[in-house]
Amino acid sequence: MRDVAIIGVGRTPVGEHWDKSLRMLASEAILAAQDNAGLENVDALYVGNAYGASYSSQQQLGSLLADYVGLSGVEAFTVEAGDASGAAALRAGYLAVASGDVETALVVGVEKSTDTVGSARITARNVSLDADFESAQGATLTALAAMLMRRYLHEYNLKLDVFEGFSINAHANGGRNEFAMYRNSIKPGRFVTAPMVAEPVNLFDMAPDADGAAAVILTSAERAEDMVPHPIRIAGSAVATDTLALHDRADMLFLRAAHLSAHKAYARAGIRSSDVHLFELHDSFTVISALTLEATGFAERGEGWKMAQAGLIGLNGKLPISTFGGLKARGNPAGATGVYQAVEATLQLRGAAGANQVDGARIALIQNLGGLGSTAIAHVLQVQ
Amino acid sequence: MEARKLIEVQREQYTFTGMGEIYTFTTLTETPDGFDEQAPYVLALVKLDEGAMVTAQITDLGEGEAVAIGDRVEMVTRKLATEGTRGMIIYGYKFRKVLTRSN
Numbered sequence: 001m002r003d004v005a006i007i008g009v010g011r012t013p014v015g016e017h018w019d020k021s022l023r024m025l026a027s028e029a030i031l032a033a034q035d036n037a038g039l040e041n042v043d044a045l046y047v048g049n050a051y052g053a054s055y056s057s058q059q060q061l062g063s064l065l066a067d068y069v070g071l072s073g074v075e076a077f078t079v080e081a082g083d084a085s086g087a088a089a090l091r092a093g094y095l096a097v098a099s100g101d102v103e104t105a106l107v108v109g110v111e112k113s114t115d116t117v118g119s120a121r122i123t124a125r126n127v128s129l130d131a132d133f134e135s136a137q138g139a140t141l142t143a144l145a146a147m148l149m150r151r152y153l154h155e156y157n158l159k160l161d162v163f164e165g166f167s168i169n170a171h172a173n174g175g176r177n178e179f180a181m182y183r184n185s186i187k188p189g190r191f192v193t194a195p196m197v198a199e200p201v202n203l204f205d206m207a208p209d210a211d212g213a214a215a216v217i218l219t220s221a222e223r224a225e226d227m228v229p230h231p232i233r234i235a236g237s238a239v240a241t242d243t244l245a246l247h248d249r250a251d252m253l254f255l256r257a258a259h260l261s262a263h264k265a266y267a268r269a270g271i272r273s274s275d276v277h278l279f280e281l282h283d284s285f286t287v288i289s290a291l292t293l294e295a296t297g298f299a300e301r302g303e304g305w306k307m308a309q310a311g312l313i314g315l316n317g318k319l320p321i322s323t324f325g326g327l328k329a330r331g332n333p334a335g336a337t338g339v340y341q342a343v344e345a346t347l348q349l350r351g352a353a354g355a356n357q358v359d360g361a362r363i364a365l366i367q368n369l370g371g372l373g374s375t376a377i378a379h380v381l382q383v384q
Numbered sequence: 385m386e387a388r389k390l391i392e393v394q395r396e397q398y399t400f401t402g403m404g405e406i407y408t409f410t411t412l413t414e415t416p417d418g419f420d421e422q423a424p425y426v427l428a429l430v431k432l433d434e435g436a437m438v439t440a441q442i443t444d445l446g447e448g449e450a451v452a453i454g455d456r457v458e459m460v461t462r463k464l465a466t467e468g469t470r471g472m473i474i475y476g477y478k479f480r481k482v483l484t485r486s487n
């Protein structure tokens with residue numbers, strides 16, 4: 001296995017792109033990444049997409065996108081792991097280049113969520129739950145997150161307002177990011193008064209479904225040195241799984257896959273959690289942010305929320321998270337989200353994050369979750 | 385093949401008593417297709433007395449009747465969903481609060 005580096009990044013604004021098709025969005029991100037890397041030809045294309053079949057009636061995105069962007073003939077296929085599909089595609093690209101079989105790989109995550117609305121979108125999204133034992137009972141991802149959050153509040157005897165810091169931080173950072181879906185700020189105290197979606201999850205708690213595409217170009221770290229001024233090395237890459245159904249977990253207030261994937265990635269990178277300068281985590285719901293911080297070595301169990309309340313997660317804090325707005329404010333274009341995290345972390349490590357820059361960032365952790373942590377994929381990115 | 389055999393050996397038919405308690409719950413207003421006519425409905429994770437946990441709706445609640453973590457519940461068979469406007473009705477398990485006898 002050889003070292004792998006990111007040499008190009010690109011992404012579209014996240015939002016409701018009713019004027020653009022799935023292939024148009026993906027190609028926009030791919031072209032941006034090619035421009036950024038200063039190269040057009042790649043040897044393989046790995047596509048992260050979660051709901052193409054149910055949202056867009058489209059599969060075989062490998063063939064579709066390779067042809068559409070002028071790469072017809074290259075190795076190309078989709079990698080699916082629910083909302084962790086983007087990071088799964090990154091993992092596929094990493095392995096391909098690390099193995100030496102592929103010289104240069106393009107990874108694109110794309111999702112077109114908002115052409116489908118209401119109960120049809122919920123049904124389409126439900127394919128990533130346990131069909132026989134969750135979806136069949138009328139469950140949704142939001143309802144499951146709500147039940148997890150209620151249990152967290154119950155176990156640790158907390159009130160809802162302890163979670164507000166996560167959403168305030170995400171929106172503060174999203175406000176500085178021209179690619180973010182939500183640019184508005186959330187004032188302290190407003191979180192608990194937001195309209196309920198599935199109690200106790202409210203509108204200011206959950207990340208919005210969105211359209212978007214993001215892309216990165218990978219090559220060997222050795223080759224990258226001669227190609228771009230600031231190659232960013234993928235120092236660790238790891239995937240772990242937990243039960244698909246929430247109810248099958250012996251201890252659902254511990255995200256086991258998030259723990260395993262992060263610690264495996266730390267070990268590969270030869271770092272500890274305390275070495276991480278910023279963390280793009282999967283803030284699909286505030287309770288998931290809290291549980292993620294607890295699982296990945298940044299907070300004790302039951303205390304993840306304290307990092308938000310104590311102001312440790314801001315751009316100048318001890319552990320900046322969601323530095324471009326995260327899923328909550330940048331938006332959650334499902335299968336693209338993991339690649340957005342890679343793009344944003346790369347910009348941070350290049351020192352090219354503009355108004356969102358974390359000073360002195362040299363090591364970043366990114367983690368993308370499928371469902372409520374059924375799949376967890378972590379990457380450690382590092383200044384080469 | 386050893387692991388496969390183990391799975392086959394370990395899995396056997398088991399009938400639960402259908403009794404349990406609410407571990408956590410929520411109320412859904414935004415539902416998947418086929419469930420909208422019953423919305424809003426209460427969904428729960430029910431911890432069965434035998435130890436297993438299941439996701440299921442809490443049914444037979446009176447107007448405004450509250451549920452709480454720890455409430456005792458029992459399994460009943462109810463209509464779950466309808467496939468399309470003139471489609472097949474799907475039945476399955478739900479849970480209702482255990483009726484307490486007044487002495």
